[in-house]
Amino acid sequence: METTPAFGGLDCRDCEEYFSAEEATHRCPECGGILDPTYDYEEIALSQADLEARSFDGMWRYEELLPFPEEASVTMEEGTTPLIECPGLAAELGVAEVYIKDEGRNPTGSFKDRGHALAVSAAAQRGTSDVALASAGNAGQAASAYAARAGIDSHVFLPSRSNFVNKAMVNVHGGDMTVVEGRLSDAGAAAEDAISEHDWYSTATFVTPYRHEGKKTMYYEIAEQLDWDVPDAVFYPTGGGVGLIGMYKGAREFERLGLGEGIPRFYAAQSAGCAPVVEAWEEGNDQHDAWETPDTICGGIEVSDPGASPWILEALRESDGGAVATPDEDILDSAIAVAQQEGLEIGATCAAAASGAWKLAADGEFGGEETLVLLNTAAGNKEDDILRSHLMRKGI
Ligand SMILES: *Cc1c(COP(=O)(O)O)cnc(C)c1O
Numbered sequence: 001m002e003t004t005p006a007f008g009g010l011d012c013r014d015c016e017e018y019f020s021a022e023e024a025t026h027r028c029p030e031c032g033g034i035l036d037p038t039y040d041y042e043e044i045a046l047s048q049a050d051l052e053a054r055s056f057d058g059m060w061r062y063e064e065l066l067p068f069p070e071e072a073s074v075t076m077e078e079g080t081t082p083l084i085e086c087p088g089l090a091a092e093l094g095v096a097e098v099y100i101k102d103e104g105r106n107p108t109g110s111f112k113d114r115g116h117a118l119a120v121s122a123a124a125q126r127g128t129s130d131v132a133l134a135s136a137g138n139a140g141q142a143a144s145a146y147a148a149r150a151g152i153d154s155h156v157f158l159p160s161r162s163n164f165v166n167k168a169m170v171n172v173h174g175g176d177m178t179v180v181e182g183r184l185s186d187a188g189a190a191a192e193d194a195i196s197e198h199d200w201y202s203t204a205t206f207v208t209p210y211r212h213e214g215k216k217t218m219y220y221e222i223a224e225q226l227d228w229d230v231p232d233a234v235f236y237p238t239g240g241g242v243g244l245i246g247m248y249k250g251a252r253e254f255e256r257l258g259l260g261e262g263i264p265r266f267y268a269a270q271s272a273g274c275a276p277v278v279e280a281w282e283e284g285n286d287q288h289d290a291w292e293t294p295d296t297i298c299g300g301i302e303v304s305d306p307g308a309s310p311w312i313l314e315a316l317r318e319s320d321g322g323a324v325a326t327p328d329e330d331i332l333d334s335a336i337a338v339a340q341q342e343g344l345e346i347g348a349t350c351a352a353a354a355s356g357a358w359k360l361a362a363d364g365e366f367g368g369e370e371t372l373v374l375l376n377t378a379a380g381n382k383e384d385d386i387l388r389s390h391l392m393r394k395g396i
């Protein structure tokens, strides 16, 4: 495989065994744990000035901190999304500054592109013929797009409730789509069966070691876009926690490389209709209990059994952050408020982050001087029907 100079291999989060990227492709061969890419940070000489001198043209501007070089990767200039100041929101929340990191500006309209750029790059380097996964929708769309670019076949398992745009675009990219009756866990079971039967290359959440690795670049960009000031808090609409764990890792890396002082508080925001991480956080547990009857309109974060919860909870604890759940009604109201006050289109799922920040602000979590960053993980118009129906229920 073609790898970058400082990239070492993959560390198991559970048994601490270490594997080369050739040896291990997915979960730990010894214990089944999650694998995490590692680097020799002493090898990486990267200053703020070095990064400022590079154009803002996609996530391979952080090539030294990625496992594969740009020339050996499947990329569409994903990343380098804008960080947009929202003064009206800051006033409402009673803090100094609020920014929205708008991941809707990615090639397929969500941050899932960052993870799939790396996961499909790894698959392509191994000469994989087929990738497969189950997804709530956006990851499946990203997988089919990146697979198409790499000339690889894709097999995407979506629950029947997935957004229409996701189903449509999997077809448009030439992906093989299976719509599974039920929820994400049902699609997951169907995908697992098919993957083991056909020996397809999985790009599922925390099955491939590379999705959180791609998403860590969101933090690098936020730090640079704030002129190297570390924000006080980052709010993330949390399902499986891939992006939150990625950003936590990215923040630790920047701190270690001397590219930022300290790390922000990370907050996991969920819907009250499916909040296993928030429940574990509130009970002081090290891992979640599966949520029995997930029921939220926010499909992207309806993950009842997030397998990486110990790592998510560690990130919240170690960063002095927290977890917050709000009802769907409040989440949708937040999406509408942001669209009407700031002009920004944020998805229903993503609005969990805004809604969570709103709730904590009302509960007195902030002192007034903070800079908050909210992740808008996908374009608002991916869930336009949900937002419009919410208005209709209000008679508008
Ligand atoms: C996938 C997704 C999420 C949740 O991502 P995780 O990293 O699994 O927590 C949030 N928002 C949107 C729009 C998504 O597609």
Ligand SMILES: [Zn+2]
Pocket (backbone or CB within 6 Å): 012, 013, 014, 015, 016, 017, 028, 029, 030, 031, 032, 033
């Ligand atoms: Zn292991």
